[in-house]
Amino acid sequence: MAKLKLKHLRAVRWFHWINFPLLALMIWSGVLIYWAYSPYHIGSFHFFPQWFVSALGINNRLAEGMALHFTLMWLFVANGIAYVAYTILSGEWRYLVPRSPRAFRDAWQVVLHDLHLRREMPAQEKYNAAQQLAYTGIVLMGAGSVLSGLAIYKPAQLWWLAALCGGYTSARLIHFVLTIGYVLFFLVHVAQVAMAGWNNFRSMIAGYELVRDE
Numbered sequence: 001m002a003k004l005k006l007k008h009l010r011a012v013r014w015f016h017w018i019n020f021p022l023l024a025l026m027i028w029s030g031v032l033i034y035w036a037y038s039p040y041h042i043g044s045f046h047f048f049p050q051w052f053v054s055a056l057g058i059n060n061r062l063a064e065g066m067a068l069h070f071t072l073m074w075l076f077v078a079n080g081i082a083y084v085a086y087t088i089l090s091g092e093w094r095y096l097v098p099r100s101p102r103a104f105r106d107a108w109q110v111v112l113h114d115l116h117l118r119r120e121m122p123a124q125e126k127y128n129a130a131q132q133l134a135y136t137g138i139v140l141m142g143a144g145s146v147l148s149g150l151a152i153y154k155p156a157q158l159w160w161l162a163a164l165c166g167g168y169t170s171a172r173l174i175h176f177v178l179t180i181g182y183v184l185f186f187l188v189h190v191a192q193v194a195m196a197g198w199n200n201f202r203s204m205i206a207g208y209e210l211v212r213d214e
């Protein structure tokens, strides 16, 4: 017989689904800032071809990009802090943070399993080792984006933060690389969710998962 089992707490689902559009808008407004003015480009790095930039109309929208970026960042930070605080207080962090000394080895075995190169999955609780590393990593990346972003935002007042990032130029590079990291995380995350199926996806919306009795 199948029965419903609570998998994701209500607050965690809210934090997760608030974060998704917020992060998307942070990236979008970041793109508006980056493309507003060619000296902003890191090296001679042109990420998108010109026809793509023209099609999206992302040129010369600096004020709009900055207004959006610097407003939404407060919500992004508040949601992130609330998520981490709730995860600690509810004890959910135990499922999320890799605590086994074998975490990296287990994560590699999960990758091999997902690529159909290994039959068995390593033992796991709520999340496998690869998920634990990815979910903990993405939270640390969020903190890194906020800190490097603040260093670029107020480099005179927060000079010590910029220095901690290795200087203003290096803070910009960190901020940029982390953004690419989110896009890569997103592609793998959504592909994994699609492969895991409807039951798993629904549990992140409704909270419950259908489990069958052995």
Ligand code: HEM
Pocket (backbone or CB within 6 Å): 008, 012, 016, 019, 020, 023, 092, 096, 135, 138, 182, 185, 186, 189, 190, 193, 200, 201, 202, 203, 204
């Ligand atoms: C269309 C976009 C997205 C979909 C469909 C999606 C879906 C899901 C699902 C179904 C889970 C539960 C996984 C499981 O139970 O095995 C999950 C967990 C998670 N996702 Fe996403 N997600 C999306 C976007 C994002 C983004 C943009 C981020 C962060 C950058 C993110 C970070 C996380 C984290 C940290 C967890 C673990 C949450 C916890 O248990 O505390 N997701 N996601």
